């Protein structure tokens with residue numbers, strides 16, 4: 001679906017629309033903290049089928065590829081966050097010290113979302129929360145503090161219960177792979193569930209973007225990164 005991107009460009013050109021009104025220019029690398037495992041996981045305790053597991057990875061996932069021109073059309077066709085499967089109501093924790101920047105702001109990921117600003121011009125977004133976070137904008141939070149409850153992107157608590165976690169620059173224009181920023185045993189965590197086995201192939205470059213660590217940064221509104229000439233699994237409607 002190309003209409004979404006076209007509408008976004010039109011809105012930007014006219015200087016109107018949510019995106020144009022809300023978002024500042026992307027920040028340069030020089031003012032953004034480098035990844036140094038400075039953050040923690042958004043859930044406490046050990047992973048497992050009754051607590052939390054990694055679901056969809058960040059990046060060029062097969063799921064994002066299938067919806068690259070629709071749901072992810074404004075994010076270069078890429079899943080710009082990490083999905084953690086968890087029962088509804090699981091306490092969600094701040095991944096680092098920071099300040100609450102937005103409660104149910106205009107970032108989608110319904111039914112509720114939360115943004116926390118961190119040092120180094122980084123912001124974390126917690127999406128698909130079950131209920132509105134009780135925190136107020138401007139409040140300080142510490143790493144590991146409970147900031148909300150996980151929910152379901154479809155609102156049922158049985159169809160797709162998970163937390164969508166993003167790491168962005170403060171302008172909300174750039175989206176980073178959270179893995180090198182979060183201290184966790186990713187290799188062990190990836191052994192359970194489908195995490196790390198669900199990336200779309202470009203058979204013309206079959207090693208590209210096939211590991212959790214090697215996924216590309218995303219720029220809001222940039223061109224699609226995965227309009228592959230030879231995709232696998234095949235594109236539902238053909239390659240183009």
Ligand SMILES: [Zn+2]
Pocket residue numbers: 056079081082083163164165
């Ligand atoms: Zn997600």
